[in-house]
Amino acid sequence: MTVMGAGESAKYSCARLNDICEVVLDLDEKYNIERKKFGVVTPTDINYFKSVLSEDRVLTDESEVMPFNIDWIKNCRGQSQVVLKPKTVEEVSQILTHCNAKKLAVCPQGGNTGLVGGSVPVFDEIVLSLALMNKIISLDEISGSLVCEAGCILENLEQHAKEHNLIMPLDLGAKGTCHIGGVNNFEDILKLYRSAKLSLGEILSAFEMADAAAIDACVSSLKLTNPISSYPFYVLIETHGSNETHDSEKLGGFLEQEMASGLILDGTVSSDPNKIHAMWTLRESISTAVLLDGYVFKYDVSLPLKDYYKLVPKLKQRLGPTARRVCGYGHIGDGNIHINVSIPAYDKRTLEMLEPFIYEEVAKLDGSISAEHGIGFRKPHYIHYSKDATSLQLMKDIKQLMDPNGILNPYKVLPD
Amino acid sequence: MTVMGAGESAKYSCARLNDICEVVLDLDEKYNIERKKFGVVTPTDINYFKSVLSEDRVLTDESEVMPFNIDWIKNCRGQSQVVLKPKTVEEVSQILTHCNAKKLAVCPQGGNTGLVGGSVPVFDEIVLSLALMNKIISLDEISGSLVCEAGCILENLEQHAKEHNLIMPLDLGAKGTCHIGGVNNFEDILKLYRSAKLSLGEILSAFEMADAAAIDACVSSLKLTNPISSYPFYVLIETHGSNETHDSEKLGGFLEQEMASGLILDGTVSSDPNKIHAMWTLRESISTAVLLDGYVFKYDVSLPLKDYYKLVPKLKQRLGPTARRVCGYGHIGDGNIHINVSIPAYDKRTLEMLEPFIYEEVAKLDGSISAEHGIGFRKPHYIHYSKDATSLQLMKDIKQLMDPNGILNPYKVLPD
Incomplete structure (x- = not known):
């Protein structure tokens, strides 16, 4: 592992990897970011950290540090050589006082389950793991x-x-009741959503949608069972109230009404925890299933509901046969859609067809370029599609106020 | 009305008044705050504002400006001589650019329904009324x-x-069902609250409490009817679901169970909108009813639920016969209690018995000195009971960042 000095204008290489066993820095795909002029961790610093924490909470062994350098979707790899695991606020305070004095950059890390490279170091930032807090x-x-x-x-x-x-x-509560239904087009899903809010009101706890291409990935690649026939769109509706009899009655009435109206074409309903689990497994496996197509570009954007599904057919048309699969699924209630585009193997040309196109389209529709996954390391150069220059300057000023040396999670969220 | 110059060290007098007809600046009760060195509005400024807004949206006539100088509980009076009523963001922007250039202080005002003097000017700040936006x-x-x-x-x-x-x-939805019940002591109210959350869950939309002294104010002073017999504590429970039959069934079951258990001693329940309105009127009239006792010290604090009612008997004991009434009422779900202390007429000695005592007690119980009413002009010198020095400094720094000349709502929220 290369150690980068404070004065070097080293380039950062961030490989797009789907397998932790094949950690290779692919220079063709590198991000041209220069290491900022932070200090470099010395043995004196390590000794200080060991005096603050116990010795076993200062990791410096390469194999021990490695998992903290790679995010869980194996999309970004940092080059940190130290992981600190404080247990108390006082310990965090002592560490940060020291790092500020020595201008040592720090990457705070929780579960490292981010999707935008926000939780892993970029260069040699010290990883401040909160796992023991x-x-x-x-x-x-x-x-x-x-x-x-x-x-x-x-x-x-x-x-x-x-x-x-x-x-x-x-x-996901034990008292919940769950329904998966097929419907014909996206307009019908919106009608169904309005109707569900009226009929199920306060017990409606989830209203998820997935298109045929998304469900197909689960069925063909993961061999999961689709409990109903094939339809262009699927919804998963979950209720979660305090009185099971009332809830079944409400959901039953709603389903009867909407199967009669034709908004729901086919469906299965269950309050058996095992069956509910199976329905959610189908929904939650989409992300993994699509990964098996090869390389996947994943977007997590929010859009006004009337335009919620618009980008999927638009991207399908734009990419044509280049894409193996273009699918959309997500949380209707939040206006949050996950758009996945898969191709056999990573290809820069496809990336250029997708970005910034997709962000421009989101901005045109008054959506947000990041719904629930944040900006992290991946999206700072696209944040201007969702935030104007004044807001960005204010965000930078507030960050500068609270972190005057800029040592906390540098290279993330805000563009330079 | 006195005009204060930028260099004058004028004192601000903030009268505690219960009647707008008796606007008298009582110098004995004044707050010793000096006017900061802001600019003074000149005819040139007025002409500029008239060029930005239309003439009828720049108020300078004393009688027209007066209502914007006095808050709705007639507790604070400012001395502004100009009210501006923009209709668009662009107009607001032009006004603030001018005020920043001329260092003119501005007091933004919404409905002027605040309880802590946050929405009225202190000296001669320009009132920026948002009424037309x-x-x-x-x-x-x-x-x-x-x-x-x-x-x-x-x-x-x-x-x-x-x-x-x-x-x-x-x-307050038309589908709601409402219940008023008597219970014997505060411990029982907490038990009832837990039980209501379990039985009514997602349809529970309000759980309000009032003690006997609070309800008595409504009955004796406002001649309102208490629909049940006298008890030390009252609760008002409201449900609000999407299916009236289910809701009545849930509430009925809950009431039956808790009347049998003895947590509820007496009660009345209704889903008739007129009767629901009458029940809420009783609850919502407490604040006004207590005002008829004479002078009222009003506190709005939040406390952990186990300590929610502790301060009321403590204050009763501390004040003894000095107080005409010490009562507590509020929103159990929020941990938010309104404590009212009434005396025949304003008296500084009583104020000194109450403050900072009550804030010290709130801090000891890990509560917040302002629950839903904010800090405004009234409480900046008490904010340190709820926020530590570091947090306060950060709040000041952020305020300074966004309002570098400090022209926006000066003298409020943050202590100097």
Whole structure:
């Protein structure tokens, strides 16, 4: 691993990789970003960190550090040589005071599950892992408020809440009822969504859509079962109320009405946790299934609902036979659509056909270029499609105010 | 009305008044705040504003300006001599560019319904009224998102939403069912709240409490009817779901269970909009009813639910016969309690018994000194009970960044 000095104008190479076993820095695909003039970690710094944390919470062994350098979709690789694992706010404070004094750049890292390269270092930034800051500080059983440290993972919070007869709002509840239906066109999905909000109101907990190409990836590549016949569009509707009888009655009435109206052409409904799990597995496997096509360009944008699906056919037309698959799926309620474009192998020409085209189209429709995945390292040069120059300057000024040496997660979110 | 010059070290007098007809500046109760060295509005400025806005949207007549100088609870009076009523963002931008260049202080004002003196000028700040920026920009009927200008009032938004078969989430829906019950002590209220969350879950839209002293103010001073017998504590529970039959069934089951358990001692329930309105009138009249006692010190704090009611008996004990009434009422779900202390007439000694005592107690219980009413002009010198020095400095730095000349709403929120 190359060590880059503070004065070097080294170039960063960020490989697009689908397999951690094939970590190769592909120079053709590199991002031309220069390392900023930060300090370089010295043995003196390491000794200081060991004095603040215990020795076993300062990782410097290459194989131990490696997983913190690569994000989970193996899309970006950093070159950090130190991982620090503080357990308390005081330890974080001591580390950051030192790093500010020595102008050492820092990359804070949680679960490293980001999709835009925001959670891995770019050059040799120190990784500040929050994994051990995982204490649940309090749970007020009356109000239902839970306070926890930044490194807590959802699964543990769910377990803790369950022990107190509560659920995490992100949890898929045992009382839920789930429905998968086929419909004919996207207009019908919007009509169905309005109708679901009226009929199911406060118990409607999810309204997800996927197009035929997305479901097909699960069926053909992952051999999952589609519980209904083939349709151009699918919806997954979940309800989650406090009274199972009432909920089934509401959902039943809604389905009956909309199968009669023709908005739903076919469907299956279940409140059996295993079957619900199977339905969600189908929806949640799309992302993985499409990866098996070869190389995948993944976009996560939000759009006004009336224009929610517009970009998918537009991209299909633009790419023609170049694309193996262009599919769309996402959370209708949020206006958030995931657009995946797969090709047999990474190809720069396809990238150039996609970007900035897709961001220009999103901006024209008053959408946002990043819905739930953030800007990270991948999208700073596209942020101007969603934010004007004044907002960007203000964001930079506030960042500068709170991080005057710019040592925290450099090269991310805001363009230089 | 005195005009204060930029260099004068004039003192600001903020009278505590209960009647707009008796606007008297009581110098004994003044706040010792010096006017900052802002510019003074000249005829040239007025002419400029008239060129930007039309003439009728620049108010300078003393009687026209007066209502913008006094807040709705007649607690604070400013000394502005100009009110500007822009209609567009461009007009606001032109006004603020001019005011920044001339260092003229500005007090932006919405509905002027604040309770902490945040919305009225302190000295001669220009009032920038947003009343005419009341356009509804868009309503997406599918997602239910409404975008509107800053001066829109809730009533108009409700009307607009209703025309599209939607409601504002703050609205009291026609489908709601409402219950008022008596319970014996505060512990029982917390038990009842937990039980209501379990049984009513997603349809529970309000859980309000009031103590006997609060309800008594409505009954004795406003001659309102208490629909049930006298109890130390009252709760108002409202449900609001999409299926009236289901909702009544859930609420009925809950009431039956909790009357049997003894948590609810007596109660009345209704889904008749007129009766629901009467129940809410009782709850919402408390604030006005207490005002009829004489002078009222009003506190709006949030506390952890287990300590939610602790301060009321503590203040009762501390004040003894000095207080005519010490009562508590509020939104249990938010942890937000309104504590009102009434005395026959304003008296500084009582104020000194209350403050900073009440804020110290709130801080000890890890509460917040301002729950839903903000900090405004009234509470900057108490904000340190809820925010540490680092947070306050950061807030000041961000304010300075966005308003480098400090012309926007000076003397408010952040202490000097």
